[in-house]
Amino acid sequence: xxxxxxxxxxxxxxxxxxxxxxxxxxxxxxxxxxxxxxxxxxxxxxxxxxxxxxxxxxxxxxxxxxxxxxxxxxxxxxxxxxxxxxxxxxxxxxxxxxxxxxxxxxxxx
Amino acid sequence: xxxxxxxxxxxxxxxxxxxxxxxxxxxxxxxxxxxxxxxxxxxxxxxxxxxxxxxxxxxxxxxxxxxxxxxxxxxxxxxxxxxxxxxxxxxxxxxxxxxxxxxxxxxxxxxxx
Numbered sequence: 103x104x105x106x107x108x109x110x111x112x113x114x115x116x117x118x119x120x121x122x123x124x125x126x127x128x129x130x131x132x133x134x135x136x137x138x139x140x141x142x143x144x145x146x147x148x149x150x151x152x153x154x155x156x157x158x159x160x161x162x163x164x165x166x167x168x169x170x171x172x173x174x175x176x177x178x179x180x181x182x183x184x185x186x187x188x189x190x191x192x193x194x195x196x197x198x199x200x201x202x203x204x205x206x207x208x209x210x211x
Numbered sequence: 212x213x214x215x216x217x218x219x220x221x222x223x224x225x226x227x228x229x230x231x232x233x234x235x236x237x238x239x240x241x242x243x244x245x246x247x248x249x250x251x252x253x254x255x256x257x258x259x260x261x262x263x264x265x266x267x268x269x270x271x272x273x274x275x276x277x278x279x280x281x282x283x284x285x286x287x288x289x290x291x292x293x294x295x296x297x298x299x300x301x302x303x304x305x306x307x308x309x310x311x312x313x314x315x316x317x318x319x320x321x322x323x324x
Contacts, residue, residue, distance in 0.1 A: 133310050136312055144317075145302055145315035145316065145317055145318055146302075146313075146315055148314070191313075197242075197259070197261065198259065199244060199259070199313060200256065201254040201256075202253070204253055
């Protein structure tokens with residue numbers, strides 16, 4: 103089993119739609135959790151950290167369920183500029199940073 | 212302030228040659244990571260440096276790959292006797308401390324002909 107798994111997609115959604123991405127991780131002792139976005143042929147960029155209490159940044163909401171070892175990202179009112187690959191990132195107890203394979207999103211006009 | 216800087220941005224080399232890739236982390240960042248990303252693929256962990264601790268080399272794919280870091284500054288990734296399968300984007304990232312978010316450089320796109 104891979105350490106971090108994501109649905110690869112692609113997700114093709116119309117502008118204004120709400121879309122949710124899921125991520126599961128295998129190491130129950132994982133410490134830190136993040137969502138990154140990566141545009142085509144660019145480096146990954148931090149979108150948001152993920153906390154157990156859940157956190158929101160504008161149209162983006164991230165949730166962490168430690169018991170189920172599950173992380174989610176919700177994007178509301180999708181924009182064309184949201185088209186990218188979304189990477190789930192987990193830091194293990196021994197400080198190794200593991201990237202998921204990414205979920206591809208295309209927002210269609 | 213300045214972000215993570217990588218050089219060169221592009222490198223084309225012949226099979227069998229050695230290449231050296233450079234990464235300048237954000238000043239004050241103690242942790243430094245190297246990843247490889249092949250076209251259309253995810254990020255593959257290569258090596259991790261944290262301060263003066265022994266590096267985690269568990270992701271290096273073969274003994275042709277090595278990396279060094281001087282203190283908490285510049286790091287170089289060396290690939291000896293390059294092969295065509297080494298063609299990829301090599302990404303460097305740094306973070307302020309363990310478990311902090313990573314900040315990436317623009318990467319070095321390596322093409323082995």
